[in-house]
Amino acid sequence: MSFDKELEKKAEETEEIIRNYLPKEEGYQKTVIEAMNYSILAGGKRLRPMLAGETYRMFGGSGKLAEPFMAAIEMVHTYSLIHDDLPCMDNDEYRRGRKTAHVVYGEGMAVLAGDGLLNFAFETAVKAFSLAKNEEEMKRAADALAVFAGKAGIYGMIGGQAADIEAEDRKEEVTEEKLIFIHEHKTAALIQSSMMTGAILAGASREEIKKIEKCAYNIGIAFQIQDDILDVTGSLEKLGKQAGSDEKNKKATYVKLKGLEQAKKDADSLSKEAIAIISSFRDRNTFLEELIRYLITREK
DSSP, X not given: OOHHHHHHHXXXXXXXXXXXXXXXXXXXXXXXXXXXXXXXXXOOOOXXXXXXXXXXXXXXXXXXXXXXXXXXXXXXXXXXXXXXXXTTTTOOSEETTEEOHHHHHOHHHHHHHHHHHHHHXXXXXXXXXXXXXXXXXXXXXXXXXXXXXXXXXXXXXXXXXXXXXXXXXXXXXOOHHXXXXXXXXXXXXXXXXXXXHHHHHHTOOHHHHHXXXXXHHHHHHHHHXXXXXXXXXXXHHHHSXXXXXXXXXXXXXXXXXXXXXXXXXXXXXXXXHHHHHHTTSSSOOHHHHXXXXXXXXXXX
C-alpha cells in the first residue's frame, strides 16, 4: 500500500475514534456544543492523534488505551485554533477551508467553544483509566495525563502563545532565542504531548521517552518553520486559510528572521535528525517515519 493510501486509511480510523468521543448536541448548552463539533469536524489530517497512536504501536501498545488521549489531543489542538483565530488574536476568517467559529457563531460563543473543548479534552483523557486492564496501565495513564496537562498549559502551549502575543505588541526586534521559545512551546509542545503519551501508554522506558521528546521537539520546530514558509509561499486554496496572515498581524517568523532559503535548510536539518531518532528504535514503524516526513514537508 502506498503512503498516501495508508495515510488516508489511518486518517479515517483516527476520525472515527475522535467522533466516538464527541459530545451530543442537545440541551440548553446545545449551541456551544455545536460550535465545538463544527470546529473539530472541519477537516484536517488528524496528524497529532495519529502520531500518538503510531508511537503507541511502535512501542508495542495494543488495545484501546491510547484512544481517549488521541481524541483529547485533537480537542486541545482545535480549541487552540479557535482561540488563535479570534479577532483579539490573529483575526482569521478561514480555517481548514471553512469559516472560523467566531465568524459562524459569534465571538463570545467561539470563546466558550474553545473553553469547552479544553475542558472536555480532560474529561475524555481520564476515560483511559476505565480502559486500563491492570495497575501498571493505570499508572501509565496517570503519567500520560501529567505530560498531556503540562504540555497544554502555561509551561507548554499557552506559555508559547503568551510569548507570541507579547512579541507582536512590543516594538523591539524578536531574537532567535525568543522565537525558538515561541515555536517550541506554541507548536512543538503538543506534538511532544502526542508522541510522549503514546510512548508512555505503551510502556516505553524513561530513556526512550526522552528520545521521543527530543524527536518531537525537532518535528515541532520544523513544522512551524514550514508553516512560516507556507504563509509566504502558499494560498487560500492550498492552506485552507489566507496566506500572508503573519505579515498582516506583524508576527515575528523564522522566515523573517533567517530568510526563506535558510529557513528551508534548517527545517530539512531538523527533519533529518528527527527521522534518525525515530528510526533508531529496535521496533521500527516505517509508516510513522513517513508520517513525520510528510508532516514537515507538507504544502497545507
